[in-house]
Amino acid sequence: MSDPALRIAIIDFHGTLCERDCAAAFGQAAHVETMLVSSEKDSFSGPVHAIVVPGGFSYGDYIRPGAMARTAPITRALYAAADAGTPIIGICNGFQILCEIRLLPGVLLKNRDGRFICRETGLRVQSRRSPFLAGVKPDVLRVPIAHKYGQYYCSAETLAELQANDQIALCYCDDEGQISDAANPNGSVGHIAGVTNKAGNVLGMMPHPERRAMPWHAGKDGNWMIESVCA
Amino acid sequence: MNILIDQILNQRQKDTLLAGLGRDPTPAEVAMVSAMWSEHCGYTHSRHFLKTLPREGEHVLAGPGENAGIIRLHDQLAVAFKIESHNHPSAVVPYQGAATGVGGILRDIFTMGSEPIALMNSLHFDIRDHRGKWIAEHVVDGIADYGNCTGIPTVGGEYSSYPWYVDNPLVNVVCAGLLKPEQVLKASTAQVGDRVLYFGNKTGRDGIAGAIFASLNLTEATREQKSAVQVGDPFMGKLIMQATLELIRAGVPSAMQDMGAAGITCSTSEIAHNSGLGITVELDAVPVRAPGITAEEILLSESQERMLATVPPDRLAQAEEILNRYPLDYAWIGVIEETPDMVVRFQNETVASAPLDLLIDGCPVEDYADLTDDVLRAGKERASDLSGIAGTGRPLLGGKPSTNPEPPTLSALLEVYAETSHYASARHIYEQFDYEINQRTLGGPGDDHTLMYDAASERTVAFTLHSRSPWTLQHAYRGTRAVLAAAWRRSIAAGAYPLGLSNCLNYPSADRRETMIDFGGTTLAMKEFCEALGIPVTGGNVSFYNESEVGAIAPTPVFVLVGDSVLGPDRYRYAGAEGQLYLLGTPDLTAGDVYALWRLRQDGTLSGATVPTVDFAQEHQVGQALLDLYRAYPGAFAMRDVGKGGVFKRILEQFARADRDVVLNDDLPAALPDVLLGEGPCTYLLFVPDATTLEWPAALQAAGIRPLGRVTAGDGKLLAPAVELDLLKYRARADKSLEPHWIDQLELAP
Amino acid sequence: MKYSVQVKIKDGVLDPEMETLQRLLRRSGVKGIRQLTHTQQFVLEFDDQVDATEAERVARTVAGDVLANPEIHDWTLDVL
Amino acid sequence: MKYSVQVKIKDGVLDPEMETLQRLLRRSGVKGIRQLTHTQQFVLEFDDQVDATEAERVARTVAGDVLANPEIHDWTLDVL
Numbered sequence A: 001m002s003d004p005a006l007r008i009a010i011i012d013f014h015g016t017l018c019e020r021d022c023a024a025a026f027g028q029a030a031h032v033e034t035m036l037v038s039s040e041k042d043s044f045s046g047p048v049h050a051i052v053v054p055g056g057f058s059y060g061d062y063i064r065p066g067a068m069a070r071t072a073p074i075t076r077a078l079y080a081a082a083d084a085g086t087p088i089i090g091i092c093n094g095f096q097i098l099c100e101i102r103l104l105p106g107v108l109l110k111n112r113d114g115r116f117i118c119r120e121t122g123l124r125v126q127s128r129r130s131p132f133l134a135g136v137k138p139d140v141l142r143v144p145i146a147h148k149y150g151q152y153y154c155s156a157e158t159l160a161e162l163q164a165n166d167q168i169a170l171c172y173c174d175d176e177g178q179i180s181d182a183a184n185p186n187g188s189v190g191h192i193a194g195v196t197n198k199a200g201n202v203l204g205m206m207p208h209p210e211r212r213a214m215p216w217h218a219g220k221d222g223n224w225m226i227e228s229v230c231a
Numbered sequence B: 001m002n003i004l005i006d007q008i009l010n011q012r013q014k015d016t017l018l019a020g021l022g023r024d025p026t027p028a029e030v031a032m033v034s035a036m037w038s039e040h041c042g043y044t045h046s047r048h049f050l051k052t053l054p055r056e057g058e059h060v061l062a063g064p065g066e067n068a069g070i071i072r073l074h075d076q077l078a079v080a081f082k083i084e085s086h087n088h089p090s091a092v093v094p095y096q097g098a099a100t101g102v103g104g105i106l107r108d109i110f111t112m113g114s115e116p117i118a119l120m121n122s123l124h125f126d127i128r129d130h131r132g133k134w135i136a137e138h139v140v141d142g143i144a145d146y147g148n149c150t151g152i153p154t155v156g157g158e159y160s161s162y163p164w165y166v167d168n169p170l171v172n173v174v175c176a177g178l179l180k181p182e183q184v185l186k187a188s189t190a191q192v193g194d195r196v197l198y199f200g201n202k203t204g205r206d207g208i209a210g211a212i213f214a215s216l217n218l219t220e221a222t223r224e225q226k227s228a229v230q231v232g233d234p235f236m237g238k239l240i241m242q243a244t245l246e247l248i249r250a251g252v253p254s255a256m257q258d259m260g261a262a263g264i265t266c267s268t269s270e271i272a273h274n275s276g277l278g279i280t281v282e283l284d285a286v287p288v289r290a291p292g293i294t295a296e297e298i299l300l301s302e303s304q305e306r307m308l309a310t311v312p313p314d315r316l317a318q319a320e321e322i323l324n325r326y327p328l329d330y331a332w333i334g335v336i337e338e339t340p341d342m343v344v345r346f347q348n349e350t351v352a353s354a355p356l357d358l359l360i361d362g363c364p365v366e367d368y369a370d371l372t373d374d375v376l377r378a379g380k381e382r383a384s385d386l387s388g389i390a391g392t393g394r395p396l397l398g399g400k401p402s403t404n405p406e407p408p409t410l411s412a413l414l415e416v417y418a419e420t421s422h423y424a425s426a427r428h429i430y431e432q433f434d435y436e437i438n439q440r441t442l443g444g445p446g447d448d449h450t451l452m453y454d455a456a457s458e459r460t461v462a463f464t465l466h467s468r469s470p471w472t473l474q475h476a477y478r479g480t481r482a483v484l485a486a487a488w489r490r491s492i493a494a495g496a497y498p499l500g501l502s503n504c505l506n507y508p509s510a511d512r513r514e515t516m517i518d519f520g521g522t523t524l525a526m527k528e529f530c531e532a533l534g535i536p537v538t539g540g541n542v543s544f545y546n547e548s549e550v551g552a553i554a555p556t557p558v559f560v561l562v563g564d565s566v567l568g569p570d571r572y573r574y575a576g577a578e579g580q581l582y583l584l585g586t587p588d589l590t591a592g593d594v595y596a597l598w599r600l601r602q603d604g605t606l607s608g609a610t611v612p613t614v615d616f617a618q619e620h621q622v623g624q625a626l627l628d629l630y631r632a633y634p635g636a637f638a639m640r641d642v643g644k645g646g647v648f649k650r651i652l653e654q655f656a657r658a659d660r661d662v663v664l665n666d667d668l669p670a671a672l673p674d675v676l677l678g679e680g681p682c683t684y685l686l687f688v689p690d691a692t693t694l695e696w697p698a699a700l701q702a703a704g705i706r707p708l709g710r711v712t713a714g715d716g717k718l719l720a721p722a723v724e725l726d727l728l729k730y731r732a733r734a735d736k737s738l739e740p741h742w743i744d745q746l747e748l749a750p
Numbered sequence C, D: 001m002k003y004s005v006q007v008k009i010k011d012g013v014l015d016p017e018m019e020t021l022q023r024l025l026r027r028s029g030v031k032g033i034r035q036l037t038h039t040q041q042f043v044l045e046f047d048d049q050v051d052a053t054e055a056e057r058v059a060r061t062v063a064g065d066v067l068a069n070p071e072i073h074d075w076t077l078d079v080l
C-alpha cells in the first residue's frame, strides 16, 4: 500500500447517529484516517478514498426518512463523488438518504409490520461489484438491522433492471443462508437488504456492519466489508 | 387557571404565601407558587421521609437535588444516572407521555455534562382489557421512537401486568451517562452577573401545568384538561443534547439546568437559589410559538426540549458561535443577581418579585412525626383481601380467599408460567428499541446482565433495575427490603458491587394516611439497606396519586443500582457445555411471583403468598464472596441471581437445548416446586462447566452452596426425582412473543 | 359508501415536523413562509353490503380510536 | 398567499401503513372496508410581501424535493 493514509469521509447530518461508530470501525483498518464531514459543507476539502453516509435519524426522519437531506449542501459533493467513481456506502439512514437524493434507485418504506426492529439478520452477498463487498470471502454474513423504515421498494421495471445490471448486492437470509419470506424482516421487495447504483460504486444497505466490528463485539462479520474497501 | 389554583393551593399554602410576601400575590406569583409547591416539585408529602436517606459517600460526586446523581466508578470514569416517572401523562396520551418521559430523563443526564450511554425502563400495566393493551403498545412505541431517534440505546428494563395497574399504568424511565470525574457541571454554580441562556424549542401552550397535573388523582375531570398534554420532539432532543455537551466541553456555562416540570419557573428559580443568588427573567425575550401567550402561560409551559444555562459575560459570543451551528432557537432571557429574589418582567412590567427562599424552601410540607419507625415497621399487612386495595374501598379485584386452598401442583404452576404474559419473550418490547447503537452494549436485553463497556478505560458498568409489586403490596417495609435485596443480588450476578442507588417511588394518593405508612415503610427499608451496605442514595423521583375511580396501584418502588463490574468482554457465555449446577440459598415457592400469579388467578387474592425475610449483612457476605469468585476465575463459570420466575426461568433461558438435559439431584434442598419456582434470601444459581475446577471459598461453603444437578447430554428434558419435563416445549412457549398478549380487538362492538 | 377522515394537530400543540421543516427552510435561505401546517386525510371505502349506519359507526370508531388521538388531534368525518 | 400541496401514494405502490392498518382492523373484527387510502395535505402560508411567482416557485421546490418522493408519490399544488 502506498504511503499516504486512506482518507475515509464520514458524513454527519443533523440527526446522524452512527458517525462515531463508523469512524471507530473503519478507523481500525491499517492506514486509514477517518474524518467527519458536516453536511453543511459543500465539499470534502481534499481527495477522499471512500465515503460513508452513516445511520441515524437525519432531521429526525421527519416527513420521510432521508427526505430533508436533499436540502443539505453536502449533497452536491456527493453527486460529484458518485460520478467520479468514489466508493460510497450508505448504511441504514444513509441508504435512505442515498435513495432520497436519487443516487440509488428505489425507496425505503415503513417495515411490513409497522414497528422498529433491532435484531441480527443473515445477509447473503449477491453481488460483489461494490468495493465494500469485493473482498468479502463468505457468502453469508451476520449483521444486525435497526430500523423502522427498511422495507425496500421499487417498481417492477426497476427491479428487473436491478437484476439485469447485477445491482442487487445483499439479500436477507436465514441461518442456513436461504433467502426466504421468513428471513425477510421488513417485507422488502425481492428480500433486498442492499443495492448498488448502475456503476457499482455506490452501495446502500439497511444492516449495520459497524456493529459487528469492534474487538469486544461477539460477532465480527462487519470487518469483512471494512477490510474490503480499505484493501 | 384559577380553578386549578384553588384545586392546588390549600389554605395553609395560601396563608404561607400571604405571610411570606406581606401582600397579595400577583397572578404570576400564584402561578409560580402553584407549580413550585405542588407535590411534584415541592415534595410536600415525601420530604419528611426522603430527608432521612443516606446520601453521602466517598464515591458521590453529585447527589439528590442535582438533576441526576453522579458516582465515581474509578479514577477515569464517573456515571450519572437517574430514574423518573411519567405515569400520569402516559395514562392519558401513552405515546407522547412515554416519549416525553424519555426526553426528560435524557436531559437530566446530559445537563450534568455527561454523555448518555444507556436508557432503561420499568413498565407496569394491566393488560386484561383493551385499554390496558392499547396503553402498553403505545408506551413502547413512544419510548422506542424517542430513544431511537436520539441515538441512545435502550438496553434493558422490566415489565409486569397486574390488576392493580388498571387505569394507572406505571412508566418509569432510566438514563445513565458517562463522564470524566472532573467534568461534572452542576445547577448550583452560577455567578452574579452571569447571563441566562435559553435554548432549544420555542415555548408554547402545550403542557401548561404539567407539574400540577402529576399531583392530582386521575379523574374524568383531569383527563379533560387537555392543555396538559406535551408533544415530544426527539430531533430537537438530540440537537440540544449535542449542543449542551459541546457548550460544556468548551467550558462556556457556569451552571446548567434543563426545563422539566414547571418549565421556566422551576429552572430559573432553582439555578439561582441553588447558587445562593437571585435572578431577573425577561419573559419578552423568551422565544414563543403561540401568539398572545400570557406571562403565566410562559412561566408554566412545559414545552419540551428546552434548556437553561448561566453564562459568564465574557463567554456570550462563544456560546452564540456554538449555538448558531444548530437549527434551534436561543435567547438571553435574564441575569443572575446578588439579591436572592426572583424578579419576572413582561411587557415593561414587573409581574412577579418574590424571595426565592419563599418560592422554593417556603413550601409548607407535611410532617409525619407520628409515623415512627416502629409504626412503619409494623406497617400494614395486605394479602388475603385486596378488594379495598390501599384503602380506596373500591372493588378492584373482588376476591375473597378461598377457605380451603389446595396447595398448587407443579403442573398447575407451570401452566401459569407458560400462559401468563410475564414469562413470554420480551422481544416484542426490546426489539423495538435500538439497543446496540454506540457499540457499548456488552449485555443487552435478552442477555443475563445489563452491561455497558467503556473501551477507553476498558471497564464495564453494570446496571440493575428492579421492582416487585406483589411483595411491596403485601407489606411495604418488608417488601421493600426484599426488593432491595433482590436488586442487590442482580447487581452481584452482574459482577458489580453497587456504588449508588436511585429510586422511583410510585404510590397512590398521598392524602391517605395508609399511603404514607407504606411510603414511610419503603423509605425506612431503603435507609436500612443503604446503611447496611454502604450504598448512597444519589437521587430519585416520587410519583403519588396513581389512582383513579377504578383502582389504586400497589405501592411500587422501583430501584436502580449502578456499579463497576468485574465482567468484561471475555465473561463466560453458555454455549452448550456440560457441567454442574450449584444452588445457593433455599428458595420458597410462596415468595416467588409464579405463586402470586397462580393465586391471583385462583381467587383474586395473594393469600398464602409471602415476602422473604432478608438479612442485609448476610446478603453482603455472600455477595462479596461471589464477587471474589468472579475475580478468582474470570470467564470460567456463569452465575445468575434467582429472581422472577425462579430457577426454572434461568434453566429454560440457558440450558433448554435439543442436545442437553438438566438432571436434578435426588437430595433437593426443598420440594421441587420450591426449588424450581421459589425465591429466597441469598439465592443464586451457578453453572460450572466440566472443564473448570473451582474451589469454593469458605464463605460460600458456610453459606451452604450445594450441587443442584447436572447439565448433560440429552434431548431437552428436565429430569428430577419422579418428574420429567419437556423443556423445549416450555422454551417454545416462552419464546413466543408478548404480542398476542398485548394486542387484541378494538372495542368496535356497538 | 365512502368516508373521509381529516386529522390535524390541535392549535397550540407542537407539530415537530412542521416546526423543523420551517426552521431548516429558513436556514437554507427560503424566507417568507409564515406558517406550515399538515393535515392527513384517510378515505375509508366500504363494501356495498355494509349499511350506512354501520359504516358510519365503524368509520367514527376507527377515526377516534386509531387514526386520531383526541388529546392532540382535531378530526372530522365526512361522507364522500 | 397560501399554497396547498397534496401528496398521495401512487396507484400500484403499496402503502405499508395502510396495509398494517387494514390488517389490524381485520383482526379486530372490522369487516367491510374495501379500501383505505391516505393523502397528506401541507399548507404553506407566505408572508404578504412575497410575490406570487416567487411563492409558487418555493412551494413547488419544497413539494417536489422534500414533501413528495416521485418514486412513490403523486403530488399536486393548488393556490388556496
Ligand SMILES: Nc1ncnc2c1ncn2[C@@H]1O[C@H](COP(=O)(O)OP(=O)(O)O)[C@@H](O)[C@H]1O
Pocket (backbone or CB within 6 Å): B120, B121, B122, B123, B154, B155, B156, B157, B158, B159, B426, B427, B429, B430, B433, B444, B445, B446, B447, B643, B644
Ligand atoms: N420494558 C423493557 N424495556 C427494555 N427491555 C426489557 C423490558 N422488559 C424486559 N426487557 C428485557 O427483556 C429481557 C427479559 O425480561 P425479563 O424476563 O423481565 O427480565 P430478566 O430476564 O432480567 O429477569 C431482559 O433482558 C430485559 O432487560
Ligand SMILES: [Mg+2]
Pocket (backbone or CB within 6 Å): B067, B107, B108, B258, B260
Ligand atoms: Mg431536571
